Amino acid sequence: MSLALASPMKALTIRLQDELFAVEAGSVREILDLVPITEVPNASPFVSGLINVRGRVVPLADLRVMFGMDRPEPDQDTRIVVMEIDIDGEPTVAGILADKVHDVTDIEAASIEEVPKVGMRWRPEFIRGIGKRNGGFIIIPDLGRIFETQSARTAPAAASEERSAS
């Protein structure tokens, strides 16, 4: 997968467990403290909840599910990053759970590398690239792609779950 980032990426860095992630700052609408989450029965664990963002019902996604991470209970650092994400070409507002929100920073295009095809714990198509900062790595997830697989996949999964549960 090629990465076409000519100019530096203006990114919001967030922490999920012990990994640093960077999301496009331009797509971030707001950052919320933890709000009450309504669980959607039979939904996939990745988008298992709904939240109220200024009168809108917004799905809440937990990226940690997609990266196979532990999911401890929220603490005082937990935030919800409300973003606009293109899902199948349709801009959709969704919240992303973050263990901690750091800062907005520029990631130099030159420092971003393509995802190695081997030696990765995670599915390579979920990652647009890996940047370097202060000697550490920053993962740039491909949010559109992650959500798209989910919007297509929830259908059979949810249906079968529903049937087995009843």
Next chain:
Amino acid sequence: MSLPDPTETFRQEARELLEQLESGLLDLGQNPADTDLINSTFRALHTIKGSGAMFGFTQVAAFVHEFETAFDRVRKGLSPATHELVAVALDAKDHIHKLLQHPDDAVPGGDAILDALRIIVSAEPAAALPAPLVAAEPAATISKRWRIVFKLPADSLVYGTNPILLLEEIAALGPCTVKALTDAVPPLADLDPEVPTIGWQVDLTHDDPHAGIEDVFLFLRDGMELSVTPLEDEASLPEPAPAPLAAPLPLPETPAAVPALIEPSEPPRDTRRATNTTTEKTGSSLRVAAERLDELMDRVGELVIAQARLTQIANSSSDANLKTIAEELERLSSGLRDTTMGIRMVPIGTLFSRFRRLIHDLSRDLDKDIEFITSGEDTELDKTMIERLADPLVHLIRNSVDHGLETAEKRLAAGKSAKGSVRLSAVYAGAEVAISVADDGAGLDATRIRAKAEEAGLLAPDAKISEQDLFQMIFAPGFSTAKEVTALSGRGVGMDVVKRTIDGLRGTIELSTRPGQGTTATLRLPLTLAIIDGMLVRVGNGRYTIPLAAVEECVELPEGIEANARGRNFLDIRGSLVPFLRLREVFGTKTPLEPHQKVVIVSSGEGRVGLVVDQIIGNNQTVIKQLSKLHSAIKSFSGATILGDGTVALILDTAHLVAHGQFYVDQGRAA
């Protein structure tokens, strides 16, 4: 305030005029001799032509001009309004529609339609005269020079006339020189910039000034000074001199310039009449962009949510003043809600009239004589709903005509009249609207549907199934009973789309049939998509809303059944067996089972199901929010809403749950 795009306004108006034209033509098919109809049709055409030219839709104007010319023979009674004529005219109307959508592209097919139209109108004996359109042509070959002098009416600038555009239009007719006549311009101190004082003199080289020039000034002619004179050297030609209110088009059977004097008054009067009706309309109603209404509805939705929060706070407080104001606000906001929803309500008749054309075309293509009867046109439904209903209804009507109605021979053999009928009706039924499409055809063939369902693998060969459920198989993807695929139906796509669309509108669809006497498809739809009354229930830690319109009653779950959790899942409600679903199980709730479970009996169509919940909290106004794509696959929920305390609650999809419960009934019977 932003100015509306004039071309868009024109398009919108033209679309309405085309609809008017279409219904006029269809009526004309029924009463070919009705001169009022012919005249109103002609007027619609004329207005499209005039405003089309004004807004730069030259292709439209040119096409309509030819259409109008041909149709003019009908208006004059030289040619009858036959069925063929109506059919071709409808094609022409479709062509205009295409031209409107692609004003700059070449849209093929226009010439063929015009030729067909000319042949039909000139096929009559009266056509011994030279063919109407050819008559204009000899004149067209001679180019002449004309002097056009005009001065705009005093109020024309106020009404948005732009003299530059007019001049450009004249310039488009042929080479010309333009001179401004400034003799009437007052001194600067007396000048009112809103009153045009400059006159214009244009020397134009053009073959036939009347058709073109009169059209340029079509909408201004009242009160303006206009003269068109041939320049000196052409003085011997037909004398068109100072043209008073002149007809915008030549009478076909006479040389081009003269008719302007023979019959000067009628078309302009028509134009004016059309303008007057528009003015009258603006007094009592006004056109608002749909987005603004949606926005208003959103705001009201937010207000309702905020009000619910206030009520909640007021209820837990002992402040009498706060309670009073909360109650008053509740009353006001529910009034505002009803008014706003009322604004969005549109009579379904606007939709019904579209289907007349469909029936007309189907009748012609399938060679079946069809009577189309509509009733309940003034039944009102949410605007969005009406738009989304169009396609499903088209499918249902097509099916009725194609599969339902027999051919004339078969009908006669069965002792029925040769003319089949399709009845489209809408009635209010509680909080729902029932729309039905009924035909008096052969009825559904249960054996064939069964065979087909088994063939498609939708049904086990020996499965027991109720007739209603068997008919529902028609809506399964890939199902079609037509033995041959016709252009109209039989591909097995469509009915599943119908079902899906209706489901998406939170509606249901039922089929009933009597062999030999016909089939009725009934759609039941909620009145609105935006706000409903809901019943709030709790299951485990989650709160859910059930649309109140679907709730029949609430009962306590008998203790004995409770213990027997995986046993029989039926309740005896006054003698009838109602299946029930434990929502705890459906939702996989993990909290411990609570005593005194309640059952909410909901119905959808003819089915009923009991939903077992932990607690019934109460009624609330529910502003429906759609679920995102990420959750749309979960069928138990039709949407979500925001509760008084700001949290989100899911809305149960009762139609789906009833179907789910029905599944148990059938399993129980089969076992």
